Amino acid sequence: xxxxxxxxxxxxxxxxxxxxxxxxxxxxxxxxxxxxxxxxxxxxxxxxxxxxxxxxxxxxxxxxxxxxxxxxxxxxxxxxxxxxxxxxxxxxxxxxxxxxxxxxxxxxxxxxxxxxxxxxxxxxxxxxxxxxxxxxxxxxxxxxxxxxxxxxxxxxxxxxxxxxxxxxxxxxxxxxxxxxxxxxxxxxxxxxxxxxxxxxxxxxxxxxxxxxxxxxxxxxxxxxxxxxxxxxxxxxxxxxxxxxxxxxxxxxxxxxxxxxxxxxxxxxxxxxxxxxxxxxxxxxxxxxxxxxxxxxxxxxxxxxxxxxxxxxxx
Numbered sequence: 217x218x219x220x221x222x223x224x225x226x227x228x229x230x231x232x233x234x235x236x237x238x239x240x241x242x243x244x245x246x247x248x249x250x251x252x253x254x255x256x257x258x259x260x261x262x263x264x265x266x267x268x269x270x271x272x273x274x275x276x277x278x279x280x281x282x283x284x285x286x287x288x289x290x291x292x293x294x295x296x297x298x299x300x301x302x303x304x305x306x307x308x309x310x311x312x313x314x315x316x317x318x319x320x321x322x323x324x325x326x327x328x329x330x331x332x333x334x335x336x337x338x339x340x341x342x343x344x345x346x347x348x349x350x351x352x353x354x355x356x357x358x359x360x361x362x363x364x365x366x367x368x369x370x371x372x373x374x375x376x377x378x379x380x381x382x383x384x385x386x387x388x389x390x391x392x393x394x395x396x397x398x399x400x401x402x403x404x405x406x407x408x409x410x411x412x413x414x415x416x417x418x419x420x421x422x423x424x425x426x427x428x429x430x431x432x433x434x435x436x437x438x439x440x441x442x443x444x445x446x447x448x449x450x451x452x453x454x455x456x457x458x459x460x461x462x463x464x465x466x467x468x469x470x471x472x473x474x475x476x477x478x479x480x481x482x483x484x485x486x487x488x489x490x491x492x493x494x495x496x497x498x499x500x501x502x503x504x505x506x507x508x509x510x511x512x513x514x515x516x517x518x519x520x521x522x523x524x525x526x527x528x529x530x
Contacts, residue, residue, distance in 0.1 A: 217272060218495040219288050219510040224266040224278065229254035232420055235309025237399040241340060242504030253307055257506035258482055260299035261406060270499060278508070290480050291511035298406050300530050301460060303482060303506055305339075306400040312393050313426070314348065314369050314414040317407065318436040319388035326435060334404035335455045335462060337383045337526060339486055342397030348373040350390050350443015357439050364430060369414040374443035383454035383462065385447045389438035401484055403528050405459050411436055454526070463527045467519045477514040481529050483507045488523025492516070 228246070231253025238255055239246050246252055258278065259266045265277040273281055278299055286295045317332035336347065348370070351360070355372045363369045373391060378384070378398070386392050391413065394400065411433035412426065419425050449455070455462040467473060467488075475492065489502040494515020501507055 218497070219285060219513055220271050220495055220497045221492045221499045221513065221515070222268050222273065222281070222508040222510070223270045223499065223505060224258055224508070225269045227256035227259055227264050227266065228252045229256065232418065232426070233308055233310035233312050233396075235307040235399075237307045237309075237340060238305065238504075241399060244504065251309070253309075255305045255307070256302070257305060257484070258299070258301060258303040258508065259406070260297065261302070261408060271497065285510075288512040289508075289510040291478065300406060301482060301528055302404050302406045303484065303528065304402040304404075305504070306336075306394065306398070306402055308394050308396060308398045308400065310396045311416060313412040313416070314373065314391060314393045315410050315412045316391045316433050316436045317388050317409055317411070318432070319438075322389070322436045323409075326432065329409035329432075330405075330407035331388050332405050332407035332409055333386070333388045333457060333459050334402055335383055335385045336394070337401040337403070337454070337462075337486075338378050338380050338398065339401055340399040341378055341380050345378055345397045346395040347376050347378055347384060347398070348391075348393040348395070349376045349384060349386065350374050350392065350441070350446055351437075351439070353442045353444060355439065355442070357434065357437075360437070360439070361434065364413055367414070367417065376443075379450075381450045383449050383464070385455050385457070387446075387457070389436055389441075390443065390446065391433075391437055401486070401526060403455070403460060403462055403526070459530070461529050465525050465527060467523050469519060469522050471519050473517040473519070475509060475513065475515050475517055477512055479529060480511040481509045481527050483509060484526040484528070486524040486526065488519060488521040490517065490519040490521070490523060493518065
């Protein structure tokens, strides 16, 4: 068949820290009575698989279409599943827990979990919004252990003011937290392994604290590196890691961009709208959409309004 740009239905996740920005910024119809913190835009995890919502393949999962058309979608017949990216939008009405994700070596050593390296692109930010990104210099395992007991973990984290348009890279093993009042695009490796070390003494709707994973977190944290040297970028190539690359694009109203065949890419539309035309079909896009462009596809991306977008490749 003639493949085309694939759009997917969001997978919403209720979170204690969720907000209302997905409706305000992207005009989405959100589940009523639920505090949605995450919208999984492109996912291929065992319990969460994105489904296509447009064209002939509507209703199929990302996994199933790659199995049917590996060469056409990914560019190789030997493509190894699961899909190597997990793309989300995070709606942070409140601060997230202080947490860490393990790297590959830690997962092997502990015999569980999946490694996770990620980046955060700031879509919207309230005044004075911050993230917590890595440990301060000189923080040892002993100091961090004592801070957990004393409830003073925040003092050992780098508190970083953020601006709209910035992208922050967080390799596996980096303790971190997202502050309140942020709408973030997250591009990461396909893992939901998260170890919480501190949750701001918060309780859920039933008055119970969320579980912590202190032993696993302490095993995962890279105490030999600080957060001072973690990259931040706002133009061009935002992330250039061994697992994925992220580029930022900006196009003026009423212009065109050629999409050449040869490489699979995922495009997140941050603002604006337009169409992608080629192979005899036209796909509309708007702010908040994530679109997978098959490797075999060639077409023209037409912008009907000033548009900002992120392109993720592997």
